[in-house]
Amino acid sequence: MNKIFFYCHFFLDNLKFFCFIRIVSFNKMVFLYMKQLPNNSIFRAFRILFFMAEHTSDLGITEIANALGIHKSTIYRFLASMEQLGVVQQNPETNKYRLGLALFELGNRVPIKRGLVDKIHPHLENLAQQVHEIVNLAGLFHNEVLYLDKIEAHRRIQIKTFIGFHVPPHCAALGKVILAFMNPSDVDHILDEEGLPKRTEKTITDRSLLLRELEKIRTRHYAIDDEEFEEGLRCVAVPLFDMQDNIMASISISGPTARIHRKTIPKLVEALNNTVDIIQKSLKFERV
Incomplete structure (x- = not known):
């Protein structure tokens, strides 16, 4: 003891x-x-x-x-x-x-939210108020997506995530958008180490299919998790870069498939990108 x-x-x-x-x-x-x-x-x-x-x-x-x-x-x-x-x-x-x-x-005695997360948090709250869905901030730590902040939605919905929750990157929009903008050799290392475990029937478990998905994400600049992490849940995520234009985190909007679908995704992506622009200006980050 x-x-x-x-x-x-x-x-x-x-x-x-x-x-x-x-x-x-x-x-x-x-x-x-x-x-x-x-x-x-x-x-x-x-x-x-x-x-x-x-x-x-x-x-x-x-x-x-x-x-x-x-x-x-x-x-x-x-x-x-x-x-x-x-x-x-x-x-x-x-x-x-x-x-x-x-x-x-x-x-609670550890300085969990000092620095970056503290500065980003108000902008996540504003985004959640706009879209009325759950908003998340995550980073990649030791090959897994780690939830750094989460703003609950006013609408009633239960999602099995919380601050400190971690999940394999290939089955979450937050993780896929980070993988898409990482060095390819680093992505290969993560996939070699962790594999592609199945979370739902829609989880991408084929490496070649995942790599093609990452290429699409790089092109359109956002990722979608279509019930790949949890059944009935859809998530849209965009990247957050540092001042050297390196991927450092991701921000997402999560909600039920009945509310997040083909017609609503463009508006959610626009809201996410506007929030990222505001965050990067507030942090005095310069994007190329």
Whole structure:
């Protein structure tokens, strides 16, 4: 327990450059960092936390142990210690576990929204008010699309995304538009490393088809996710470039297929591009 408590402070003091990401959703970045640490107990503790962070339902000891390949008695010891710290909570009726409020409190102490996201956020709010749909800001971190900001729509709609959520880039408009404007060798590396896992029946799982799709995106300057990430959901995304004209993020509008379709997409793309122009002027970025 003392080791975990010590590491939480160490983690905050030494990893503040991850300024956009919630602690509970660091996933691969933190895994890569922790593999260099000699204390295997800390590594296993965070593996448990990251696994729990990817599930919205409560999890049992056996389920966690089987998924991570760690003995049940070890999982029990770690969960018992973390429960004392408030890092996890146990449901007394089912004896299953969920993440605790201590992680939320700890995460809020990290400067998540300073800098770029803070400056962009008001413009995303304005866009959401115009289109009355969900607006997202995302970047590519360790081969995955990471949601950096999200503005909920006034209309009632449930989408399984949140700030800190991550998804393979090939199945989301936010990711495809970033891939389209990346160096081709970097794209090849990502596809070699991650493959093209299937999320829905419409997910592009053929590499040649994806590369042709990326070429179309470069030409028209926007990407569409047509139920490729979640059934019943359509998403339109445009790129956001830095002052050297390198792709640095993407902005999207998401909504149900009944509202985002062939007739409405042109107006949504126009609204997205207008927002990007305003953002880049406000950030004093110069586009070629």
